[in-house]
Amino acid sequence: MPTAAPQTTDELYQALRENDERPYGRTRTVTAEELVDAAEQFEETRPLVDALLELQEAYTYGSEPRKSPVVFARLLTLFDEQPDVFDERLRHLLFWRFKWVANALRALPEIPLASLRQWLTEMRDRYEKAGLDLQPYYGQAYQLAAHIGGDTALAYELWAGRARTRLSDCEACEICERALYHLAAGDDERALRAWEPVLAGKESCQEEPARSLSYALLPLLRTGRTDRARELHLAGYRGCRRNPSMSGEIGRHLEFCALTGNEARGLELLAENRNLFAEVDSPQDLFDFLTGVEVLLQRVELLGHGELPVAGYAGRTWTVAGLRAEVRDRADDLAARFDARNGTTAHTDRRRDRLDRAPLLDALELTLRTRSLDDVAPVAAPAARTAATVPDSLPELICQARAWDEQGHPDAQACWARLRTLVAARDYTHPDDQAVGPLVRLYADLLADEASRTGEKDEFADAVALHEEAAGLYDDAGLPGHAALARACALLAAAEIPTEDADGAEAKAAALTAAHMSLVRLHEETSGLAPYQEARLLRLRATALGLRLQTSGSEEHVAPALAEVDLLHGFATRHDAVGQIAGALLLRATTYALSGDLPAALTETDGLLDRLRSHGPAWHLPRTLALRGRLRLGLQDPQAAHADLAEGLRLAADWSADVVDTSRLHAELAEVCMHLGRPDEALRHLTRSAELDLRRGSRFAAYCTYSNAAQLSLDLGHVEDCIALLDSLLAEPDVTAGELDDRLVAQLRLTRARALHAGEDLKAATVELVALAAESAGWDDDPGSHAMIAAETAVLLGKSGEFGRARKAADQALAAHARAPRYEYLSNSLRELARLQAQQQGPDGLADARAFLADAGRIADEARAAEYEAHGRSLETALAYEHGRINAYAGAYEDALTALDKALTLLGEPGPEQDRAGEWAECVRLAGAVEGIYLERPAPALARLDAAVSRLTALGHTEETEPLTSLAAQLRDEE
Template sequence: MPTAPHPQNTDELYQALQENDQRPYGRARTVTAEELVDAAEQFAEPVPLVRALLELQEAYTYGSEPRKSPVVFARLLTLFDEQPDIFDERLRHMLFWRFKWVSNALRQLPEIPLASMRQWLTEMRDRYEKAGLGLQPYYGQAYQLAAHVGEDITPAYELWAGRARTRLSDCEACEICERALYHLTAGDDERALRTWEPVLAGKESCQEEPARSLSYALLPLLRTGRPDRARDVHLAGYRGCRRNPSMPGEVGRHLEFCALTGNEARGLELLAENRSLFDEVDSPLGLLDFLTGVEVLLQRVESLGHGELPAAGYAGRTWTAVGLRAEVGGRADDLAARFDARNGTTAHTDRRRARLDREPLLDALELTLRPRSLDDVAPAAPVAAPASRTAATVPDALPELILQARELEEQGHPDAPACWARLRTLAAARDYTHPDDSAVGPLVQLRADLLADEAGRAGQRDEFADAAALHEEAAGLYEDAGMPGDAALARACALLAAAEIPADGADGAEAKAAVLTATHASMVRLQEQTPGLAPYQEARLLRLRATALGLRLQTTGSEEHVAPVFAEVDLLHAFATRHDVVGQISGALQLRASTYAISGDLPAAVAEIDALLDRLTAHGPAWHLPRTLGLRGRLRLGLQDAQAAHADLTEGLRLAADWPADAVDTSRLHGDLAQACMHLGRPDEALRHLTRSAELELRRGSRIDAFCTYSNAAQLSLDLGRVEDCIALLDSLLAEPDVAAGELDDRLAAQLRLTRARALHAGEDLKAATAEFVALAAESAGWDDDPGSHAMIAAETAVLLGESGEFGRAREVADQALAAHARAPRYELLSSCLRELARLQAQQQGRDGLADARAFLADAARIADEARAAAYEAQGRPLDSALAYEHGRVNAYAGEYEDALAALDKALALLGEPGPDADHAGEWAESVRLAGAVEGIYLERPAPALTRLDTAITRLTALGHTEETKPLTSLAAQLRDEE
């Protein structure tokens, strides 16, 4: 199927070639290039065919199809020999440059005899000499062949490296990499890294660099004690080669790096992301490099006892780590043997063995904001018992186990879930026999217990409908067992869970309050109508009643709902104290503190929590301490005492480690600590707590909450300038199966992608950022319920298209943003977008872009008029003065200097005289500076320009805005020097 319309003339062909050059390397680009060669052969002119063949060879070379590249080059060489005059200087340069591409392609194919490769190098040398070209590129290829074969490389290296570069030499970045690899082969890590520094620092780059050098530098950086630099290099380097069929070796080295730094779980994640390389890579040498890196990873996973973990491998079957390792190892051994047989050495087998024999270089190196172990990715990974206390022993004998589970459940003890989990497994077995023991009770009672435990866990996950149904089912079984007290408790829990189910509609809060009122009344009747309640059951019912009223107060915030909560809390506290139900005494005091907090009396809430902490320290239960400290920490945050909040929350986390993972909401403790850290100006620490909170939420099944927290962490990392961290985190999240399958909330997934697109832009990957923004703009166009978000995304997309010089597409997307803005106004956002597009077009196209730039500004003027009519006040720069300033800048770029000066004078008039506000003074000073430059330099009127500048400097200095005077002083000095 054609991928592009068939060109009807050479102009259309050249346009199609140009468009294809913008596509990423891969089958789509290659197929189109093949079609364009067929089209070029129909024209009488030979030059279009030459250009089409050059594009096709590039597609084969960077699309990892080395077998086809030399065939295309042979056609080009024949055309050159037959019609040398059709090759202008540029085409001739490209032809001789690509002798090196052919040399590289031949090295990748073990079926090409060594003699044929040497013959090709002789051909290259002869051609270069005949054309009067320097031989340094030839010697570079001779050195690379020697290194590939495994010969003594020093003579070949010196013949190449000692020669001066020519116009046909490889780029600086590529040659730096080859020199560094020479030192690396010699075992000199330090010298290799010094050689690589210009590339690692981003000073030299090309199509393959710095991704190639970064992948090779990973292990030397570790061996020389630079783990933090290695981490940064991994994040930046991996993004440059991921899913790239022309860089399989680079991907393999990143997998190896993960395996040798305790990041096996990340390695498996990256392997899954690059699964397509197993089938897409047509280069045997590149495949050998990739497979060896894969085997290093899988070997490490297997050695750690996780060989049965799933691993992404060849299409068509499901793989485990151990199974894929065997497959990969066999294929890689065969490839290495084929290369060695061709080369007459053991170099490739030896290099492969050296990689497989490497020991880990670090036990653990935190590579991303989402560090995970193999235990984390294993299905149903068991939760380790805490090390800081002795967990309650789960009895082996069934009767003792059942009785202990119930006793712990009565106490609200955090070890109860472990007992229920064990009982659930035993009771589900086909050979389960229930004890014939009156103390244990009938099987129906145990089934009810297990249902009640399952219902409680569903409620913790906010799955309220399931929780309500399970509690009701448990209540029925308790009644069958003749246990009315337990049945009443289960029914009360069902009532509360049902009341928690979110209500639809605008009056959702009012409806929920009414439901909670009815729920409380039902609980009161239930308690009154149930005879023979044990003290712990009655206390729990009172606690549920108080909780229902507390939720009602939380829902409405109404003052009239405060007193009923306190009344119920007092009942609970009095009853629990009278019967010494320790856990419920604590629960009552905590509810009282929460009620004070909800009603706005934070000091009283803190006083209650202080008293509760004293009681817990003296009388227990100890497992209530972490949660209570967490509450006091949140209250202190509300009182703006971030330091004290940080101390409480940190201590709460420390004590939470003494109990099973699900006993305390540690994810919330981490989230609150992140907030405290932000208040204290410690954003990096906040970031660690945010990511830890998210991962804990993910582990307990709260995926929406987890992804929301991760989204906040990604935004914070971007705000901190940790661009690669942000991208790596989001790549990991977007690769999660439910996200990739589109099962996550679509708006949340879009938010993750939007943050990633912004991070790509911040990381100066404009092409990738623009592609993601364009996709998001297209998707959000269908968000009829949220046109404001579409306006935002479309506006950002338009600006990125403008930065890429695609002003036609930018205009189309800006029009989409304007249409969405008409439904959900975003005055400031749209004005900023349109002004920036005008600036970009005038800056890039000068006078030729002036008309279109002014059209953008005309739209911005209409936005400003709408904002003024709606009495909208901008949060940033005033829209009218910002628009006048942009008119000045746009006209200056286009050479319309009188119009520019008039616009800037209007901007200054709209701004008015500067005052104490630094932002206003800065904007005013910038308008003066640009007006001075236009007037003094471009209109060649230095005298009035200097008067303008000197007056402004005096005014700003008097107001104390000395920083704002610096650009004005510099411009004034320049104008005086030119007089």
């Protein structure tokens, strides 16, 4: 909105131009209203006409149909009173917008049908008086007939049979109307054939292809084109999200989700478009939107999730069932109002048809983030194997939990969880049973279990406190062995608490050494330990030294770690502790792996797997297979690694995610798949890994993995998948509330901006990058990242032709680069900016383009002084080539040729390697074109080209000779 009312017509037109850049919505509309008020102060009529046209556009595309006809009436009055003010362009706009008014009146059930027909008569009379063809009038007459319902064949023929005129709706809009006619007749195939130019992106306008895409989704499904439907859902939804004037389209996307087993995504999209409940002022658009919402909510409720929370009208909390009832009443009322106005039952019938549709597919994977309704429930329990024999009797339950806990059996977790719920109840009564023991012991058991789970989440300080509290309770219960074991766990957890020490690894290694010494002392000082308790203490001792080796990587720490493992293995063997024997063997294999002896680690793992398959315990199998998979990958055998990890993942399904780190298995399979050249499979594993982390509360890790998945999806060219995934993540509550790490969020947004750019949505990509550049300017601890973001922003601004803003962004990048050099990235960006400016502006842009190259030249000098090695060609070579290219664009051909000859000298003659040959050939080609075509010196140009062809042919680079041979032939033809 303007900070002050424009005082001159120049200021008014500048404000109108700025408002035209804003997205449609309240801000743009309110500003347009203010500019109309400002325009009325001027004596000239033309500024008022332009301001009124902008206001009508804001109302039309801001879903305010009640106001659009009022503005148009003023325009029509001005036209009648002062026709000379309206030049050819304004006359065209005025007569074009008769259709806008017809659309607006049709969308308002309070406007009588007679008034709609009267307006069409007015349109016809005006067109005839102006000598205009009536095809646009017949188009509106057909749309009114289709709106009312009944037989539309004659109205369709009167419109569709006429030739298009300059005032006809755009080709894309007319294609959509023809397709909808065939769709209403039940002919999906003919409708899709009619739609093809729009669906293929050959025809578009303000509302297209988003409108057509939303209508085409169900016909595509019904005709078996599921992949195409998925693709168009992703692209189409992005084109209309949060847009009040496209609320009907959003309703159809919600319906599509409901009919393809994607109810959870539908609820996610509904939440993202919650603003539409308040911002849609068009009854017709609202009717279409609410009906789509009801289709979704009806499906969710039918699946038994009526109590799920859902985003709805502001001011209260909604459940699916409650919002469905509200939406049903409002949509029924709208249908009744339209039908009463139209004298038909068309709107009620259309509503019933949509609500009566059965799902078209049980499940269609729409996005990389596939979730079910269970996943979006307030407490989404991860899928896990239910403990087979959890006793119902409380004393038996307590005894079973302890027995399984002693064995390390994973089903102990289900018992502890059940007991935690029972003990928390107000009416809990502890059994008076000597085998169960006192209540204080049960409290200690529950605390110890909670402490272990807390430590597994790397919340070590909390784990220490819980273990210490459990130890105190065990003391109170007269169980010194249990207390010692709890204190031992606390010692190890305390050693893992991160420190602020400058050398964190050294400090942690020292802490683990001290912890090991304390564990040994505690072990020696505690008498009366049960065998399972002593085995656990030995396991903790071995684990402490294994962690120390992992932290330090020191060879001197290998032998002590193996010695402790041997102690554990010997003790466990003597007492036939099956679980601890497996644990010792796993620790031994891991120790060899940490020492770098992968063959020895693999041998140990093979032996462990044989033992586990014959003696158990089975729950160690997935983890051991995962270790062998990692070892085989390290030994350059990705195929075998994939087999191990896949088997581990299959076996992991028998256990809960708390027992087997299924998320890590998926992540490791993704890495192996990349080694095998199977990126699509890798992508599936990455997304599954991330979603599992989300479900168990490891949100930072989940977002990091999803970030990698988004980047891989973009690398694979799956642009819409990438954008849909990132849109979903960025809408998560902890992201919108600012609770997630800001740099990670910035990375997600940066990838999204790049995906938008790749999807040719340059405007949206630029908006995102400009915002990121502004935010990253405050990253005093990371100026290098700001330099790269600002440089990337500058390039996008250059592609949009905004070179003034691009220059400012480039200056920001250079200032940050001075603090944290990014030589190659900045050089590449500056050269690209120079090329864009010279290419778009020709000679007028040459001076500014050269200024960008001068900056790139200084960076090349800095890089050379810092002995920086570029990844590809040298920065000097790239710079010389770019000087040649921008001078050629700007018509400075002699300068261009000099620069290209310098680039060829810097490149040197090509050799057998493939990469330099192509670069050298392209430089020769451009030099030949400048010299032979633009400088009109074909003889030396041909000599240059022929020599290059001979050189490349002799080296076997025949493919690189083709553009040179083609140019030479062109020059000879012109001689």
